[in-house]
Amino acid sequence: MDTNSPDITIVVPLLNEQDNIKPLYEQITKALDSKHDYEVIFIDDGSTDDSFDILTQLHNSDTKVKVVKFRRNFGQTAALSAGFDLAKGKIIVALDADLQNDPADIPKIIDKLNEGYDVVSGWRKVRHDHALTRLLPSLIANWLIARITGVKLHDFGCTLKAYRSDILSEINLYGEMHRFIPALASWSGAKITEIVVNHRPRTAGVAKYGLMRTFKVLLDLITVKFLGSYSTKPIYIFGGLGILSGIGATLSGAVVLYQKYISAQHLAMNRNPLLVLAAMLVTATIQLILMGLLAEMLVRTYHESQSRPTYVIKELLQ
Ligand code: UDP
Numbered sequence: 001m002d003t004n005s006p007d008i009t010i011v012v013p014l015l016n017e018q019d020n021i022k023p024l025y026e027q028i029t030k031a032l033d034s035k036h037d038y039e040v041i042f043i044d045d046g047s048t049d050d051s052f053d054i055l056t057q058l059h060n061s062d063t064k065v066k067v068v069k070f071r072r073n074f075g076q077t078a079a080l081s082a083g084f085d086l087a088k089g090k091i092i093v094a095l096d097a098d099l100q101n102d103p104a105d106i107p108k109i110i111d112k113l114n115e116g117y118d119v120v121s122g123w124r125k126v127r128h129d130h131a132l133t134r135l136l137p138s139l140i141a142n143w144l145i146a147r148i149t150g151v152k153l154h155d156f157g158c159t160l161k162a163y164r165s166d167i168l169s170e171i172n173l174y175g176e177m178h179r180f181i182p183a184l185a186s187w188s189g190a191k192i193t194e195i196v197v198n199h200r201p202r203t204a205g206v207a208k209y210g211l212m213r214t215f216k217v218l219l220d221l222i223t224v225k226f227l228g229s230y231s232t233k234p235i236y237i238f239g240g241l242g243i244l245s246g247i248g249a250t251l252s253g254a255v256v257l258y259q260k261y262i263s264a265q266h267l268a269m270n271r272n273p274l275l276v277l278a279a280m281l282v283t284a285t286i287q288l289i290l291m292g293l294l295a296e297m298l299v300r301t302y303h304e305s306q307s308r309p310t311y312v313i314k315e316l317l318q
């Protein structure tokens with residue numbers, strides 16, 4: 001390993017934030033300088049304004065500043081991923097570039113991590129965003145994510161979080177999934193906590209997201225839950241549903257037979273909703289179980305072709 005590695009890597013994804021970069025850089029420097037050994041990685045996620053020129057200037061004047069420029073806009077999650085992949089620090093802190101997160105919180109979040117946690121998540125307790133398009137959807141989303149993942153955080157969407165680098169190296173991110181890192185990490189056994197952080201209104205540039213993101217997040221939540229709970233045994237969920245619909249098919253079939261042969265009140269074939277239901281459920285049963293078997297084959301290919309184990313080891317003494 002590189003012996004010159006800094007202790008801490010700050011990861012900042014950004015898209016068209018030309019007016020925020022310099023003040024952000026100054027605030028990070030003020031919060032960390034002299035007391036900490038760190039690097040800052042800015043990821044320019046396909047900006048079309050002067051962001052990259054400003055980043056280049058910073059890089060030329062400060063060796064702590066590293067810059068990644070994407071060929072086009074790949075999204076905040078991909079940008080964070082690139083930062084995590086390049087980070088050399090043992091502690092990684094991510095934050096937004098728009099000055100809504102406060103760099104003055106970085107030392108606090110690192111201190112919390114050093115109390116023995118693997119992930120510390122920021123909680124924007126007092127939040128300065130649009131009430132209807134951001135605050136309400138995120139209230140609902142946070143409640144759902146906490147319920148479904150079993151990880152009790154108030155604010156999954158806050159970018160300001162600190163991570164131990166070994167936790168991140170095990171996690172691959174897709175879609176809008178950076179907010180699920182605490183959940184994914186906790187499922188592999190990481191210790192997670194949160195601290196209240198400062199949140200400020202955006203004063204320059206424009207917000208990049210609207211209501212659409214909430215729907216993406218909900219779809220990602222389904223994926224995450226499925227992968228987290230069933231990725232090594234998909235037949236349990238597909239097969240489980242298959243068995244349920246098999247039971248339904250048997251019951252409604254039995255009622256149809258009873259109507260036809262025992263009580264004389266049977267309906268014409270094409271008029272009996274229960275008969276239609278029975279036929280549909282039989283089809284669903286077969287489909288679901290076959291889908292489960294296909295998923296089982298996919299899972300085996302996934303794990304075996306990439307020699308991905310179905311477990312996570314923390315330490316190995318041998
Ligand atoms: N961002 C990015 N790529 C995108 C969209 C946003 O890197 O495709 C950055 C953006 O520049 C900012 C952060 O992600 O630093 C959060 O974006 P924004 O402030 O628009 O979202 P919000 O604060 O509402 O979560």
Ligand code: MG
Nearest residue numbers: 096098100202
């Ligand atoms: Mg913002």
